[in-house]
Amino acid sequence: DIAHRAAPLLAREVGVSTLLTRDVDAFVPLDLRAARANAFHADLFVSIHLNSSENSSSRGVMTFVLDSSRDTAASQIAARENSSTAAAAAELATSLSRIESSDRRAASELFAGLLQRSAGASLRQGFSEIEDHGVRRAGFYVLAGAVMPAVLFEGSFISNPIEADRLNSEAYRQRLADAIVNAVRAYRQGL
Numbered sequence: 001d002i003a004h005r006a007a008p009l010l011a012r013e014v015g016v017s018t019l020l021t022r023d024v025d026a027f028v029p030l031d032l033r034a035a036r037a038n039a040f041h042a043d044l045f046v047s048i049h050l051n052s053s054e055n056s057s058s059r060g061v062m063t064f065v066l067d068s069s070r071d072t073a074a075s076q077i078a079a080r081e082n083s084s085t086a087a088a089a090a091e092l093a094t095s096l097s098r099i100e101s102s103d104r105r106a107a108s109e110l111f112a113g114l115l116q117r118s119a120g121a122s123l124r125q126g127f128s129e130i131e132d133h134g135v136r137r138a139g140f141y142v143l144a145g146a147v148m149p150a151v152l153f154e155g156s157f158i159s160n161p162i163e164a165d166r167l168n169s170e171a172y173r174q175r176l177a178d179a180i181v182n183a184v185r186a187y188r189q190g191l
Helices: 002-014 030-039 072-082 086-099 102-124 161-167 170-190
Strands: 045-051 061-066 132-138 150-157
Touching (some): 002 045, 030 045, 102 132, 102 150, 102 170, 161 170
Parallel strands (some): 045 150, 061 132
Antiparallel strands (some): 061 150
16 A cells, blocks of 8 residues: 555656556565566665564664675564575675675665655654664565665554554555655655
């Protein structure tokens, strides 16, 4: 729903074409998502997710870029998303960070920072206690195959009862979509 809200706004307000690599609520393999973006010749890849944690009090937003990480929590999130182990996710990130171009890495980090700030600004308008977990680094398969700047955005924790309830609100999901649109707008203006 967040992607479906953001896509028409990106077209109408920012003038960019979008491709939803997963248009319906059905699993698409992670490598195929990046492959679709590559075939579309996308300038930017944004993988939109909702986080979860065994600790139901975990909350907030975070944005990931592909890179090696010694951050245990980031590695666990990547392992869960990748359906692998934390060690495998870390190994993937380490291997890929050696071959990833410095320009792509810098552009990914720039956009991740813009998205993180935009999400905080958008959500804090109605929810002052939103936690900003910042830009993190981890070995996500979905980012590994993208040839363009790529980020993975964790918009809220569905395992947190308060955030799960907010996600049932169209207004909250719209704020997340607006954050993505505003970040893309800022990124485009800065290029």
